[in-house]
Amino acid sequence: MTGQREKLLGAALDFLGAPRFVTALTTAIVGVAVLAFPIRQLSGWAGLIGALSVLVLLAAASLIARWGTLEWRGLLPLSLLVFLGWTAITLVWSQYQWVSLAALIYLLAFTVLAFYVALLRDTIQIVRAFGDVLRLVLGISIGIEILSGVLIDAPIRFLSVQGNLADLGPIQGILGNRNDLGIVAVIALITFGAELATKSVPRGLAIGSLIGAALCVLLTRSPITIGVVIVVAIATGLLYALRRAPAENRRYWQFALLGVLAIGLVLAWVFRSAIITVLGATEELTYRLDVWYRAFELISLHPLEGWGWIGAWRIDLPPFNLFADISPRFETTASGALVDLWLQLGLVGLVIFLALAGLAVTRSWLLASARRSVVYVWPALVLIALLVNALAESSILVEFGWLAFVVCIVKAANQLSWRQAFARLDNSEPNRDG
Incomplete structure (x- = not known):
């Protein structure tokens, strides 16, 4: 037996x-x-x-x-563990502790799943998995928009589909709103481009997928999504140039790019009004400024520690019920991940997240610019897309956004982990006792 x-x-x-x-x-x-x-x-x-x-x-x-087949050392970046630890600590002073506990468990579930994907799959296998899923999601989104906007000419309210396809958008697909569909379409563009470059799917399928993703980006008519696409396109061009530069000169080009980035950020701030006008984001900005103004009033009450983790807001709970009347389109977030983090986790949590994101982008960028395989470009560009989108949306903190974020930072940390470097150094040293 x-x-x-x-x-x-x-x-x-x-x-x-x-x-x-x-x-x-x-x-x-x-x-x-x-x-x-x-x-x-x-x-x-x-x-x-x-x-x-x-x-x-x-x-x-x-x-x-x-x-027994896994190498565990250095797989989870310490910065991610610190962020999750601080998120858990906020349960102590949260004024909605049971909701915070449920939200923390929800976050940890996606973290565990992201860790599984990053640990057991190579980057090219992750790209293929994302590609297969995103092709299906964008295909269904276009299909349901055709059904709603052309065939029955009526909104599908339980899925928040407004049926605007006949007017060329904005469309929401099956993801609830145009900005969520937009960031998924941008990640799809990056993914399908990686599939095309690595020849991991038939060329016709990759090109058709790219056209479909680009169509979704345009039909969302989202200024935020267009802004993300522009930044990702610039990053792609810079990575292409860096990858072609001689290895011995690449470090100097990296420092030059840092200088260009700093100048670009200053210019973007100086000409922010013109950029907002060109992108047609005036209405979006007005809405967000109203949300942020109320959020900062609450932040000022608990600036360091925050109100406690909740993820997506519950507008039936204080203090989030104060936002319920802000607009008919209110979407239970602060419409900006940085504001959301400061509100929920305080300045401490915000700083930890910025350190986590900064390390992740640095690691993934160095890998993308130095490794021979083009597949290493995928995590770097996905991280950039998510973080740029995070300036105006909070989707990076929940569900698919958080899953993609953790997958990318774990893969980058796994390749450039200082703990693994020390382990390799220790293993390479001769046994002086012998």
Whole structure:
């Protein structure tokens, strides 16, 4: 009897650790993360939490099955652990502790799933998983916009689809609003471009996917998304130039780019009004300034420690109920991740997040500019897209945005971990006692 149980356990571990199972689970994780909004709308919180619970259990079991083959040293960046630790500490003074606890568990679930994806998949495999999911999501989004805006000519309210396709947008797809669809379409552009460059999918499929993603970007008519696309395009050009530069001169070009970046930021601030006008973002800015003004009034009451983590706001709870009347389009966030972080986690949490993001971008940028394979460009560009979008949206803090963010920073930290560097140095030293 014992022997039969051991055989069954061994068979289960082999199944859970098999490459095909890991591939399928990775695709399911990315799919549930990006489709969290329609899943919640169709099946309620119970359906989404149920799906996440199953994925976390399967990911944990799969990690156990692969335990002996994994190198754990330096896999989780300390900056990420510090951020999660501070987020947990805010439960102590949160005025909505049970909601904070639920929000923390929700955040940790996506963190665990992101860690699983980053740990068990190579970067090219992650790109393929994201590509397969995003092709499906954008395809469904265009399809439902055709149904709503052309075939039945009526909004689909439970999915927040307004049916504006006949007027060439703005469209929301199945993601709830145009800005969320926009950032997903931008990440899709980066992903499909990486697939094309690495020849990991047929050329026709990659080009068709790029055209579809670009169409979604344009149809969102989102000034925020257009701004992100411009920054990502500039970053892509700079990385292309750096990758072609001689290795011995690359460091000097990096410092030159830092200077150019500083000048560019100063010029962007000086000419901010003109940029906002050109992007057609005046209405968006007016709305956000109203939200930020009220948020800073609350921040001033708890500037260092914040009010406590909540993720997406609950407008039935104080102090977030003070924002409920701000606009018919109010979207339960501070419409800016930095403001959201300061409000929820205080200045301490904001500084920790900025350090986390800064280290992640630096590591991924160095890898993208120095490694031969073009696939290393993907995490760098995705991080840049997410962080630029974070200036006007809070999607990086929840669900798909957080999953993609953690996947990229874990992959970058895994490649440029100082703890792994020290481990390699220790292993390379001769045994002086012998």
